Amino acid sequence: MCIDNNGAGSPNYFPNSFHGPFVNSKRANDTVSQVPSKDVVRLDIGGLDNYSQADWYWKTKMNSSARVELVENIALDIKNLPKEVKERVLSKMYDPVNSEISSMLRTAVTKLIAKQ
Numbered sequence: 001m002c003i004d005n006n007g008a009g010s011p012n013y014f015p016n017s018f019h020g021p022f023v024n025s026k027r028a029n030d031t032v033s034q035v036p037s038k039d040v041v042r043l044d045i046g047g048l049d050n051y052s053q054a055d056w057y058w059k060t061k062m063n064s065s066a067r068v069e070l071v072e073n074i075a076l077d078i079k080n081l082p083k084e085v086k087e088r089v090l091s092k093m094y095d096p097v098n099s100e101i102s103s104m105l106r107t108a109v110t111k112l113i114a115k116q
Contacts, residue, residue: 050096051096051097054097055097055098058097058098058100058101059098067100067101067104068104071101071104071105071108072108074094074105074108075105075108075109075112076112078090078105078109079109079112079113079116086109090102090105090106090109
């Protein structure tokens with residue numbers, strides 16, 4: 001239970017979307033002195049591909065009506081974000097998946113904003 005002002009009017013993800021996160025170069029390569037088990041270690045993911053599975057699902061498992069419904073739902077969620085956050089969401093989360101979903105989302109968000 002929170003008994004203080006809980007960040008007042010700032011968003012609950014502050015400062016990550018506004019002025020952050022910040023890398024502490026002194027801590028970036030710290031090692032864990034006491035590893036509780038073999039399952040807990042720092043993992044370097046390197047060039048791990050985080051988008052091909054979403055792209056595959058979009059192309060092979062979703063029909064056109066499911067794609068439209070998904071895009072409309074996502075657009076409803078992101079339409080009211082600040083402009084810079086909205087652009088970051090689109091460019092960092094959806095552009096890498098594939099150009100179709102990215103284009104559809106940009107169009108849907110633009111249409112929703114025009115209706116407001």
